[in-house]
Amino acid sequence: MRSAAPYAIVAATAVALGLGASGCSIKSDNADKVAGKKLFVQKCGSCHTLSRAGTKGVTGPNLDMAFARSRLDGLGQSGFQGVIEKQIGHPSRPGMLGTGTMPAGLVKGKQATDVAAYVAQSVARPGKDTGLLATAVGGVQSKKPAVEAGGVLKIPAAPGGQLEYVYAKAQAKAGPATIEMPNTSGVDHNIAIKGVGAGKIVAKGVSSFKADLKPGTYTYFCEVPGHEAAGMKGTLTVK
Ligand code: HEC
Structure with missing residues (x-):
């Protein structure tokens, strides 16, 4: 401060x-x-x-x-x-x-x-x-959750550079999954799930990691300093 x-x-x-x-x-x-x-x-x-x-x-x-x-x-x-x-x-x-x-x-x-x-x-x-x-700058966040399909959970970063993901909520089945964060914004971001894993930080490209998801509620967030606090995070529910 x-x-x-x-x-x-x-x-x-x-x-x-x-x-x-x-x-x-x-x-x-x-x-x-x-x-x-x-x-x-x-x-x-x-x-x-x-x-x-x-x-x-x-x-x-x-x-x-x-x-x-x-x-x-x-x-x-x-x-x-x-x-x-x-x-x-x-x-x-x-x-x-x-x-x-x-x-x-x-x-x-x-x-x-x-x-x-x-x-x-x-x-x-x-x-x-x-x-x-x-x-000029519309809100990008979807009201719907991101839903895992075929073992891939895709949660893109806001394309306009805002400090948020396109989805503030996500759902997945328990088991092996690949978490992917496509990022076209040019701003450094990654995706991480607390206690589970993290992808690498990219300005353009895809940040991803593999995880063996267990049932529960998790927070996903961007590890670049300040981004989580600014709102770049969401809630993942695994069932
Ligand atoms: C990587 C982070 C970063 C980016 C991106 C960035 N800035 Fe900055 N900015 C800073 C930092 C750190 C300072 C304070 C040090 C300095 O004055 O250079 C600053 C200072 C400033 C100031 C002076 C504020 C004051 O207290 O007088 C202005 C105005 C400003 N930035 C505007 C911009 C604009 C407009 C852009 C986009 C074109 C931009 N910044 C992009 C980090 C950034």
Whole structure:
């Protein structure tokens, strides 16, 4: 747990940078915020919490908290956008917060502008996104359970990069089974069952392992730090 103090420092920095960058930013006009939101969820959300985007990553700072002060201080859209686009191109102060580092250039050019425009609009704003933004990133979780078939239990990771599996519940018969988690998101994930086994972590591909399932109720989850806490887990019932 980080204390509140570092956020205050970071927020102050953000304001200073933002004022510097606001003078030369007229880009926000033709940015595609809907595309920006999708990209944010896929490329940034596994590390950052941003309430309006529904992301819950904890590797990097909570962006709503980091920018709360700048929002209160009245930093404008172009100011926010400048700070965020700068951070995407040149992640600042690696290690300053005692957390990990942010890879540079996760999105580039127009995509970086789109992401920055979306974050600038939604960060540290109470409420929900409206209009086209509201439906840009649909919920992916099925209301149905994943059901084992022919000894294979398939539980895909959310394709859009959200920290969840497509199924929050699963059912299997007792006996030998292969647990498979197809992952097309590009975000590191695996599938593990507490007390049973775990597949390897993959950004694209299939995480899988074999198990001899015994009757009972189990939790399956992603072992990448922070992902289970953010909701990447489910309940498996074996009968
Ligand atoms: C692998 C994890 C990771 C990913 C992915 C990631 N970040 Fe970060 N981010 C961090 C970390 C760690 C920090 C704090 C250190 C730093 O400033 O570089 C950070 C800092 C930031 C900050 C500065 C916040 C502040 O307190 O001033 C912003 C803005 C930001 N990231 C936006 C983004 C955006 C936008 C994306 C997607 C293009 C992204 N991040 C992707 C880990 C990540």
